[in-house]
Amino acid sequence: MQTVQMTRDEIAVAPSGRFVYASNRGHDSVVIFTVDPAAGTLSPVGWEPTQGNNPRFIALDPAGAALYAANQDSDTIVAFRVDQQSGTLTPTGQVVAVGSPSTIVFR
Secondary structure (H helix, E strand, O other): OOOOOOOEEEEEEOOOOOEEEEEEOOOOEEEEEEEEOOOOEEEEEEEEEOOOOOEEEEEEOOOOOEEEEEEOOOOEEEEEEEOOOOOOEEEEEEEEEOOOOOOOOOO
């Protein structure tokens, strides 16, 4: 059995409160959970590769329509479309080259 080390670095909650996302630096992915509002528990939906190395930070846009992964060791920020019904992520193809990104801020 292979063991994968996962280091979570950032957690983001969808504005709807229905989904939670966490970056996994050791796995270079974002894990997706659905929230049971009655029980307050999380259930895994799946995970999406961040298309880069060491996703140091993730952020949802204010509307919760897009998620951005700051891949620190790949020098990229990668954009994903958020499916509002399932919470799943789909790469948009938009990749921004930046030096060692470690945070994302919306204003």
